[in-house]
Amino acid sequence: MASRCNRPELVALVCACAAWPVARAQDVATCPSTPAATASAGAPNNVRVVTGVPYSALGTSETVLTLPDGNRVVRQNVIRQWRDSDGRTRSEISLTTIGGSTPVELNTTITVIDDPATRERYMLRSGDKVAVTMPIVPCRPEANSLEPDLSVGPPRPSNPPIRVSAPVPLGERRVNGETVAGRRIEATIPAGAMGNSKPIRMSAEQWYGKDLQVVVEATYRDPRTGETRYRLSHIERVEPDATLFQVPDNYRREPRRK
Numbered sequence: 001m002a003s004r005c006n007r008p009e010l011v012a013l014v015c016a017c018a019a020w021p022v023a024r025a026q027d028v029a030t031c032p033s034t035p036a037a038t039a040s041a042g043a044p045n046n047v048r049v050v051t052g053v054p055y056s057a058l059g060t061s062e063t064v065l066t067l068p069d070g071n072r073v074v075r076q077n078v079i080r081q082w083r084d085s086d087g088r089t090r091s092e093i094s095l096t097t098i099g100g101s102t103p104v105e106l107n108t109t110i111t112v113i114d115d116p117a118t119r120e121r122y123m124l125r126s127g128d129k130v131a132v133t134m135p136i137v138p139c140r141p142e143a144n145s146l147e148p149d150l151s152v153g154p155p156r157p158s159n160p161p162i163r164v165s166a167p168v169p170l171g172e173r174r175v176n177g178e179t180v181a182g183r184r185i186e187a188t189i190p191a192g193a194m195g196n197s198k199p200i201r202m203s204a205e206q207w208y209g210k211d212l213q214v215v216v217e218a219t220y221r222d223p224r225t226g227e228t229r230y231r232l233s234h235i236e237r238v239e240p241d242a243t244l245f246q247v248p249d250n251y252r253r254e255p256r257r258k
Contacts, residue, residue, distance in 0.1 A: 047136040049087040049116045050213045056082045058234040065226030073226070081214075081232075087138070088245040089114045113245055122247050123256075131247045134256040141213060163188045170205070176235055180207035180216045200224065 059079040066072050080092040093110045111124040116138035123132040170182030182205065189200040200223060207217040209232075218230040247253065 045121070045134075045136050046139050047114050047116065047121075048213070049138045049140055050083065051087045052085055053212060054083055054085045054237070054239045055212060056080075056234075056236045056238070056240050057232050059230060059232050061228055061230040063226050063228040082240040082244050084240055084242065084245060087116050090240075090244045113247070115245065122253075124247070124251065129248075129251045131251045131253045132256050133253055161190060161193045163190065170207075172210075173207070175207060175216050176233055178209045178212060178216050178235065180209050182207045 057080075059081055061077050061079075063075045064072055065075075078094040080094075082090040091110075091112045093112070095108055095110065111126070113122040113124070114136055115122070116136070119136055119138060121134050121136050123134075124130075125132065165186040167183040167185050170184055172179060172181050174180070184203065184205045187202045187204070189196065189202075191197060191199050202222040203220070205219045206215050208214070209216045212235070214232065215230065216232045218228075220228040220230075222228075
């Protein structure tokens with residue numbers, strides 16, 4: 001998660017959306033090639049639905065930013081993840097900061113439930129017992145697709161003129177008992193696009209679980225935010241408790257405000 005924060009899934013989580021109708025399994029189409037992050041503000045988020053492969057795991061990310069004087073700033077975030085056989089997901093994101101040119105100190109936990117059957121996302125606010133709802137558009141990855149999950153990684157600027165290279169295959173290997181396939185993507189923000197005198201070069205390397213269909217390991221490099229390393233561990237291939245994907249009865253549901 002993506003993920004789902006120094007993670008971009010949080011950008012998607014706070015987008016303003018309107019209500020969406022209930023989905024049936026046959027309504028779930030193939031995921032579009034364009035990432036949901038490029039959708040216009042107010043549009044529902046495309047959410048990948050993977051059924052029949054339940055799991056739980058712990059994702060950790062560490063971002064290291066080296067300052068011009070050699071000082072190192074280290075930030076760590078943690079995300080607990082669950083997915084059931086029906087494709088419902090739950091993420092508990094423990095954030096210290098959201099990175100960027102101006103890092104935001106948070107020190108909080110955000111719980112997010114995606115339910116493809118109702119086409120809704122629930123953001124649980126435990127303090128006031130509120131579940132903020134927003135629409136999602138369930139879609140299925142293409143068969144045998146190794147398309148990276150762009151919900152994992154450091155934050156990206158909103159709609160910058162980025163030039164992205166074609167993905168470079170890195171082969172396969174085993175990570176935490178999972179067979180993963182790697183891809184590397186290079187990206188450049190041209191000089192002058194955002195006041196920069198020289199091009200800004202970034203890279204993303206992701207190792208995608210061929211069976212789990214989630215990112216198991218990744219490295220992101222961006223001179224504005226530093227280097228982020230993400231790793232999925234404590235993977236358990238069992239059916240999670242169904243109550244994890246339900247909004248508690250004592251929570252009030254509220255739609256996301258535009």
